Amino acid sequence: MNVHATTLAKAHDLDEQTSAFAGDVIGDLSQHPKRLSPKYFYDAKGSELFEAITRLPEYYPTRTELGILQERRGEISAIVRDGAALVEFGAGATTKVRLLLNGCAVGAYVPVDISGDFLTAQAEALRQDFPGLDVYPVAADFTEPFALPSAVAAMPKVGFFPGSTLGNLEPHEARAFLRCACDILGQGARMVIGVDLEKDQRVLHQAYNDAAGVTARFNLNLLDRINRELGGNFDTSEFRHQAIYNSGRHRIEMHLISTRAQQVRVLDRSFLFRPGESIHTENSYKYSLERFTALAHGAGWTRRESWTDPQRMFSVHALVAA
Ligand code: AVI
Numbered sequence: 375m376n377v378h379a380t381t382l383a384k385a386h387d388l389d390e391q392t393s394a395f396a397g398d399v400i401g402d403l404s405q406h407p408k409r410l411s412p413k414y415f416y417d418a419k420g421s422e423l424f425e426a427i428t429r430l431p432e433y434y435p436t437r438t439e440l441g442i443l444q445e446r447r448g449e450i451s452a453i454v455r456d457g458a459a460l461v462e463f464g465a466g467a468t469t470k471v472r473l474l475l476n477g478c479a480v481g482a483y484v485p486v487d488i489s490g491d492f493l494t495a496q497a498e499a500l501r502q503d504f505p506g507l508d509v510y511p512v513a514a515d516f517t518e519p520f521a522l523p524s525a526v527a528a529m530p531k532v533g534f535f536p537g538s539t540l541g542n543l544e545p546h547e548a549r550a551f552l553r554c555a556c557d558i559l560g561q562g563a564r565m566v567i568g569v570d571l572e573k574d575q576r577v578l579h580q581a582y583n584d585a586a587g588v589t590a591r592f593n594l595n596l597l598d599r600i601n602r603e604l605g606g607n608f609d610t611s612e613f614r615h616q617a618i619y620n621s622g623r624h625r626i627e628m629h630l631i632s633t634r635a636q637q638v639r640v641l642d643r644s645f646l647f648r649p650g651e652s653i654h655t656e657n658s659y660k661y662s663l664e665r666f667t668a669l670a671h672g673a674g675w676t677r678r679e680s681w682t683d684p685q686r687m688f689s690v691h692a693l694v695a696a
Contacts, residue, residue: 412656423592438688451477459526533565552673582617590615628656
């Protein structure tokens, strides 16, 4: 816990997770420009809204990646050697990993996620559907170093990082994550990773500004979460969702824009907003095959194979630890 969070925990009698959230929110809203970390999108409501996003007609990444995993399952399964421990970084819905588990004879499945409750439920569902599969959940922040369970020590390792979650990390964080994954999985390890690609800006714009307003609700839920968990008093009707493509930086940026001058309280702090002032909530980086290859290479991985859909919207890569 940082100093800020420790002080808040004492003053407001918060548990460890809530005080870390409070410390980050207060620190980030004190920045110029203001920001909030996208890792806080995923409370129960936010996870539900994200699942709804993945089913939107405009949001192509999920169904396109699933299509590639299905279409290329023979080649992708060949990357996952028999008896390997499949380590999934950030365990979301189990749809994608089920595709791999169906096609491979893995030795064990190791889902790694910060949310212990979610992991337990997910592990239980997989044990039921794949009797005999050894599942060893690890409750950890996958962007930080963590230890693999000793039961998988002797198995070859294959990382799995679908969904282009890599794109939500800043490029230096993405490199650090890939380097850390390489160290954790060890020499000779392999990795299957999904990465969203650069494309027509109109397609990107629609994917993050859907007509039904689900992405807007997902973005605004962050303010609701601050109200719920930190006693904030954000009036969410006075903020609007904005997603724009920043072509120079190859990323979709999500913002919450204050529609008027206002003052908002979070715990015992007040924050002033100018009309039109933004809280920058998320970046979603889009890669070219070349830029992704260079990023992986700089983090100790060699790209062995890549698969895309016919429209080259999304990519799945097999990496080998150099
Ligand atoms: C989880 N992540 C890869 C999503 C993305 O596309 O960057 C999160 C998201 N944000 C808005 N829509 C979806």
